[in-house]
Amino acid sequence: MSFELAGLPALSRSAVDRCEPLRGDDEKLAALWPKARMLVVDTRGRTLVADRGTRVVDRPAVEFGDQPPVHAVLLGEQDGVAYFAVLMPAEEGEAAPAGRAWGPPELTDEPQWLDLRQAGATLDDLGTGLLTTAAALFQWHRLGKYCAKCGARTVLEKSGWTSVCSGCGREEYPRTDAAVICLVHDGADQVLVARGPEWPEGRFSVLAGFVEAGESLEACVAREIDEEVGVAVHDIRYLGSQPWPFPRSLMIGFEAVADPAEPLRLAEGEIAEAKWVSRADVRRAIEEPGSVPGLGLAGGASIAFRMLQSWSGAEA
Structure with a gap:
């Protein structure tokens, strides 16, 4: 049984015109500058977010000078307002995180520094588009x-x-590095989920991998699933896509059908655990996190979450 995504993946949302011709037009940029807004992003990819994770805290651009700073990036324009971003170091003396925070953050009305993994699912369309673009650009600057x-x-x-x-x-x-991500199901009421060795026990997602040179997207889906769990798939179908700037991926979503009776062969060093789970368990794990023992799922900012939510019929 096929399905459609219930809505745009979280990081695919945006509310600004990317304005490619404007980027090199110094005269128009100068005219927009007095009303422009500035997003400040730190070297950990975080920006100030308020109102329980729904709104980015931008600032008047003129606070940063009487013209766009040379290190500022143009994110886009909406209703005559240009949006820029600047990169700043993380707070001095702040302890670096020991690893990725897997659980959702405690959101407050007060401004707090959050990244896309933490706030991508709760930010409005404007904030999501701005922070996703800024994070992608600053990662490219760092690597190039x-x-x-x-x-x-x-x-x-x-x-x-x-x-x-x-x-x-x-x-x-x-x-942008192209990567496929595929929800493998049995055509009925079971879905295949897996976790990598760096993921905590009990945390699962769908399968994904990077597209190789000279490879089609559909061929990549079949190859990656065979390599990672030893399962042959068919009826491969495109679902949607989402930017994932960690550091510069585009996640291209598919569904495919496989036989749950086929034995799983896990790729050493890549897949720590894989299993088939029921539609009812996935729905319950999304609607009531923690209610299904051993089944924590991908965070709401990821296209994997949207795929699992859409396939299971869960209420987001």
């Missing part, structure tokens, strides 16, 4: 400081959207 051709230092132009080599003049643009 030197020219891939001659090794010279690069310089950012066009509001942070173009990288120009200071040696040979080669231009680069933000890169």
